[in-house]
Each structure stands twice: as C-alpha cells, then as structure tokens.
Amino acid sequence: MSLEDDEILIDELGTIAKNAMENVITQDLYFQPERVNSWCQQVMDQCLKEFNKMNKPFKYIVTCFIMQRTGAGFQSGSTCFWDTKTDGLISVTGEFANLNCLVTIYAVHV
Amino acid sequence: MAVPPEYGISAHRTEPKEEEKFYPAQVKRIVNDVLQDKLEGKSYDNATAQQLALEISNIVKIRCKNLRMPRYKLIVQTFIGENMGQGLRVASKCLWNAKFDNYASHSYQSGNIFAVVIVFGSYYE
Numbered sequence: 001m002s003l004e005d006d007e008i009l010i011d012e013l014g015t016i017a018k019n020a021m022e023n024v025i026t027q028d029l030y031f032q033p034e035r036v037n038s039w040c041q042q043v044m045d046q047c048l049k050e051f052n053k054m055n056k057p058f059k060y061i062v063t064c065f066i067m068q069r070t071g072a073g074f075q076s077g078s079t080c081f082w083d084t085k086t087d088g089l090i091s092v093t094g095e096f097a098n099l100n101c102l103v104t105i106y107a108v109h110v
Numbered sequence: 111m112a113v114p115p116e117y118g119i120s121a122h123r124t125e126p127k128e129e130e131k132f133y134p135a136q137v138k139r140i141v142n143d144v145l146q147d148k149l150e151g152k153s154y155d156n157a158t159a160q161q162l163a164l165e166i167s168n169i170v171k172i173r174c175k176n177l178r179m180p181r182y183k184l185i186v187q188t189f190i191g192e193n194m195g196q197g198l199r200v201a202s203k204c205l206w207n208a209k210f211d212n213y214a215s216h217s218y219q220s221g222n223i224f225a226v227v228i229v230f231g232s233y234y235e
C-alpha cells in the first residue's frame with residue numbers, strides 16, 4: 001500500500017518504539033532510581049529521531065512508563081480530542097525480567 | 111475586483127491569541143480537582159481500574175474543553191496503579207511547536223493507589 005506524502009502507518013511507529021525499548025532495556029537490568037530517567041530519555045530520543053527522519057507533517061508525543069516488577073497492577077487509559085481521520089495513537093508494552101515498560105505514541109497531523 | 115478594505119487580506123490565524131493559549135496552570139488545577147474527587151478513599155481494584163482511568167481521562171478532557179482553547183487538539187493520558195512501594199518513572203517527550211503547544215501533568219497517591227495524569231495540548235496550525 002503506497003502512502004501519500006502526508007500519511008503515516010501507525011504500526012510502523014509501534015515497531016520503531018518496540019525496537020528502541022529493546023535496545024535500551026536489556027533483560028538483565030533491574031530497577032535503579034538513579035538510572036531510570038536516562039533510560040526513559042534514551043527510549044524517547046531514539047523514537048523521536050526515527051520519526052523525524054520520516055519527514056511527515058506530524059507532531060509526535062511520546063510517553064514512556066518504566067516500573068519495577070513487584071506484582072503490582074497498573075492500567076493506562078487515554079482520551080483524545082482530535083481529528084480521527086488524520087490523527088492516531090499506538091501503545092507498546094515490553095516485559096523484562098525486573099521491569100515493565102509502556103511506550104505510548106500520539107501522532108497529530110499539523 | 112478589489113477586496114473591500116473591511117475584509118482584510120487573510121482570515122487564517124497562524125497563532126493563537128494570548129487568552130486562547132494552553133495555560134498549564136489552569137489545566138493542572140482541573141486535573142487536581144478531578145483526581146481528588148474520583149480517587150479519594152478508593153483502593154486499587156484490577157477489575158475497575160481500567161474503567162476508572164478512562165472515566166478520569168474523559169472528565170478531564172470535557173472540563174478542558176470548557177476553557178477557552180479553540181483550535182487546540184487535546185490528549186489526556188491517565189496511569190493508575192497499585193502502590194506497593196515499587197519504583198516507577200513516567201516521562202514524556204514531544205516533537206512539536208514549542209511556541210504554542212504545551213502540557214500539564216499531576217500525580218496523586220493515597221493508600222494503595224496512585225495516579226498520574228498528563229494533558230497535552232497541540233495547536234492545529
């Protein structure tokens with residue numbers, strides 16, 4: 001399926017996010033409060049760099065949530081007030097030995 | 111045919127007016143009120159947490175629409191979790207126009223529940 005100049009494939013964004021997550025967070029990492037912020041920043045930076053390279057007329061918002069695995073439950077929900085024909089969101093989760101990670105990407109058409 | 115002077119040249123706004131911008135402080139107040147209201151005295155329950163998260167997001171979005179922010183697209187994200195003394199971090203990064211786009215966030219915890227709400231406002235240029 002060929003895309004117009006101002007269209008994006010939301011699944012592509014999801015794959016980029018999943019790859020960024022797996023690059024930064026390896027299986028042997030355990031939760032360290034002094035380093036978790038830099039992990040979040042690295043994941044988001046990698047995502048945004050790739051999105052920027054795509055050169056599409058979109059604004060991107062990436063949120064990254066990293067939590068220590070202690071058996072606690074968590075839920076996330078979003079509501080958006082936008083143009084459903086041109087804007088979209090995708091959410092990817094990663095489960096690692098000692099961490100849970102959730103990355104959500106919102107793509108808003110300019 | 112010449113354009114009559116009272117019509118001006120162009121009607122497309124490229125910037126929001128001062129009073130129609132996204133002001134984080136106002137939005138933060140709304141989020142604070144909604145969280146206090148919805149989560150006071152509640153404890154985390156896996157079955158209802160998803161619905162609670164969506165409810166909170168919806169109410170915050172509806173209240174934000176009442177503020178004067180025409181042409182702003184709003185995104186409200188709510189995280190609700192069980193407070194078991196674990197460590198966690200919520201972070202966000204955006205690729206947008208920093209002159210008009212902004213965000214507001216607030217967190218709440220009490221007993222065995224915690225919640226984080228982030229509201230993003232993006233101007234439709």
